Amino acid sequence: MLTRFAPSPTGDLHxxxxxxxxxxxAAARAAGGGFRIRIDDIxxxxxxxxxxxxxxxxxxWLGIDWDGDPIRQSAHLGAYAAALEELRSRGLVxxxxxxxxxxxxxxxxxHGPSGAIYPGTCRPLSEAERARRLADEQHCWRxxxxxxxxxxxxxRWEEAGQGPRFADPLAHGDVVLxxxxxxxxxxLASTLxxxxxxxxxxxxxxxxxxxxxxxxxxxxxxxxxxxxYRHHALVCGADGKRLAKRxxxxxxxxxxxxxxxxxxxxADLVAGRLPTGYSLQMP
Ligand code: GLU
Numbered sequence: 612m613l614t615r616f617a618p619s620p621t622g623d624l625h626x627x628x629x630x631x632x633x634x635x636x637a638a639a640r641a642a643g644g645g646f647r648i649r650i651d652d653i654x655x656x657x658x659x660x661x662x663x664x665x666x667x668x669x670x671x672w673l674g675i676d677w678d679g680d681p682i683r684q685s686a687h688l689g690a691y692a693a694a695l696e697e698l699r700s701r702g703l704v705x706x707x708x709x710x711x712x713x714x715x716x717x718x719x720x721x722h723g724p725s726g727a728i729y730p731g732t733c734r735p736l737s738e739a740e741r742a743r744r745l746a747d748e749q750h751c752w753r754x755x756x757x758x759x760x761x762x763x764x765x766x767r768w769e770e771a772g773q774g775p776r777f778a779d780p781l782a783h784g785d786v787v788l789x790x791x792x793x794x795x796x797x798x799l800a801s802t803l804x805x806x807x808x809x810x811x812x813x814x815x816x817x818x819x820x821x822x823x824x825x826x827x828x829x830x831x832x833x834x835x836x837x838x839x840y841r842h843h844a845l846v847c848g849a850d851g852k853r854l855a856k857r858x859x860x861x862x863x864x865x866x867x868x869x870x871x872x873x874x875x876x877x878a879d880l881v882a883g884r885l886p887t888g889y890s891l892q893m894p
């Protein structure tokens with residue numbers, strides 16, 4: 612068994628991250644398995660080196676140890692580009708030239724699990740028009756979801772302890788797989804890296820359960836293995852809302868500075884005991 616914790620270095624880690632990391636770490640160690648850290652830093656405009664160091668210090672404070680050096684997504688851009696090229700050569704992705712404003716304007720927007728569903732404006736463009744516009748227009752690459760689902764075959768995945776789920780990626784519409792400022796989307800980078808790292812168990816928040824449908828589809832398209840998934844409840848504050856990076860009081864740095872015992876906190880979290888004022892809830 613191998614699992615991982617994959618923070619994005621765009622802010623301080625909070626109790627919700629600690630819960631996720633502690634669960635994954637405890638599951639790995641209880642099974643005599645591996646636990647790795649992956650730094651999800653493909654978004655170069657928002658990732659900060661200071662948050663990488665702070666996140667690793669927070670994990671160490673929690674008594675969480677990891678195997679090998681942390682892996683960085685920013686070192687894998689070649690693998691993401693190769694996968695995108697493969698999907699492109701099979702006619703499964705297309706360039707989209709719409710601006711955010713174009714999309715907002717064209718939508719009496721139906722919303723899917725990952726936000727507004729793209730109306731498909733650029734899907735029917737001719738190859739000639741694409742080639743002409745690719746030369747000088749900003750663009751992203753979208754998955755042609757209907758085509759992808761048609762060629763993908765069996766999209767079953769398994770939620771640990773609950774049995775099979777049947778992925779419904781069509782609900783997401785034509786998701787973005789890459790753009791200029793982020794050469795792979797979360798979906799593409801995460802799916803490729805989980806496979807490259809040999810991750811057998813993905814343990815992460817239930818806010819990502821819908822994303823798993825897209826990841827399962829990408830696994831099918833790219834002939835990658837499917838890990839077992841466990842989507843856990845989310846840590847919520849006194850207002851009942853899930854924690855966000857702006858909730859400074861719940862940041863691990865502030866708990867540490869207040870003299871907290873990180874190891875005891877991690878053990879409590881794994882046992883489902885949360886500090887006063889916090890609760891676990893399924894979204
Ligand atoms: N970097 C992602 C996040 O922080 C990782 C999600 C995942 O575990 O797949 O939300």
